[in-house]
Amino acid sequence: MRVLAFPDAVAQSRALADAAGCGHDLVEVHRFPDGESRLRLPVSLDEHLVLYRSLDHPDAKLVELMLAAETARTLGARRLTLVAPYLCYMRQDAAFHPGEAVSQTIVGRFLAGLFDAVITVDPHLHRVHRLSDAVPASSATALSAAPAMGRFLAAREPRPLIVGPDEESAQWVAQVAEGAGTDYLVASKARHGDREVQVSLPAGDYGGREVVLVDDVASTGRTLVGAARALLAAGAARVDVLVTHALFVDDALEELAAAGVGSVWSSDSVPHPSNAFPLASLLASALA
Numbered sequence: 124m125r126v127l128a129f130p131d132a133v134a135q136s137r138a139l140a141d142a143a144g145c146g147h148d149l150v151e152v153h154r155f156p157d158g159e160s161r162l163r164l165p166v167s168l169d170e171h172l173v174l175y176r177s178l179d180h181p182d183a184k185l186v187e188l189m190l191a192a193e194t195a196r197t198l199g200a201r202r203l204t205l206v207a208p209y210l211c212y213m214r215q216d217a218a219f220h221p222g223e224a225v226s227q228t229i230v231g232r233f234l235a236g237l238f239d240a241v242i243t244v245d246p247h248l249h250r251v252h253r254l255s256d257a258v259p260a261s262s263a264t265a266l267s268a269a270p271a272m273g274r275f276l277a278a279r280e281p282r283p284l285i286v287g288p289d290e291e292s293a294q295w296v297a298q299v300a301e302g303a304g305t306d307y308l309v310a311s312k313a314r315h316g317d318r319e320v321q322v323s324l325p326a327g328d329y330g331g332r333e334v335v336l337v338d339d340v341a342s343t344g345r346t347l348v349g350a351a352r353a354l355l356a357a358g359a360a361r362v363d364v365l366v367t368h369a370l371f372v373d374d375a376l377e378e379l380a381a382a383g384v385g386s387v388w389s390s391d392s393v394p395h396p397s398n399a400f401p402l403a404s405l406l407a408s409a410l411a
């Protein structure tokens with residue numbers, strides 16, 4: 124088995140190869156001025172090839188994955204595994220308006236057509252509960268960063284209150300709170316647009332509490348901004364943020380700081396300055 128990495132996450136893929144005790148190599152990528160990509164793989168491949176690619180900024184990456192997977196097959200790889208710590212297009216799991224593409228199903232089938240196995244972390248599964256229903260590959264593994272998040276927070280004193288910003292986060296926050304040995308609450312969210320989000324807190328005593336907001340993914344950051352504002356208005360002494368997938372597009376971090384958020388932490392699923400703990404050993408356990 125060998126891990127094959129794209130140039131955007133060499134440190135993470137090398138850490139995975141080290142944790143899994145296998146070789147590591149690179150796909151060479153050249154971007155032509157017109158946006159097309161030329162890929163070059165090592166010509167002698169192991170029978171089981173693991174392609175490592177987190178699928179933030181996904182559109183170009185999906186095409187490159189297709190080119191890499193098809194080329195690996197022609198070069199002799201018999202088994203192809205995709206390790207995509209962040210799995211894209213999982214949130215659009217239904218046609219909310221007539222004619223809308225159900226991206227989760229389409230992208231899931233696309234990946235299942237290329238790979239024998241797909242391994243990911245905290246995929247955003249809401250109305251579709253099992254990863255294998257979204258990604259019908261022979262093997263589809265959804266890992267969770269929640270235990271690692273719990274360990275990360277366990278050392279903090281005083282024990283923070285864990286708050287999930289919306290109903291969908293309940294699946295993660297309960298586990299994180301258990302690992303951190305603390306209590307949790309789940310807020311509710313109304314999204315009116317990409318950047319228009321309203322968060323309502325459940326009844327609780329927030330006065331003087333140190334709060335850590337926990338979510339699977341932060342994109343525009345507006346969900347966390349809404350939750351942080353509500354918590355500070357309710358008397359919280361401090362609000363920090365912990366997410367699995369740090370997309371933090373455009374001005375997300377500035378908006379979080381303006382809302383009064385202290386620290387922002389994330390796993391290294393998406394390379395970002397907020398990365399605070401690695402996923403290599405979790406991913407390696409799934410490969411084993």
Ligand code: R5P
Nearest residue numbers: 291340341342343344345346
């Ligand atoms: C959706 O429910 C997810 O769990 C996140 O809360 C959401 O994707 C975050 O998006 P944004 O950062 O753009 O508010």
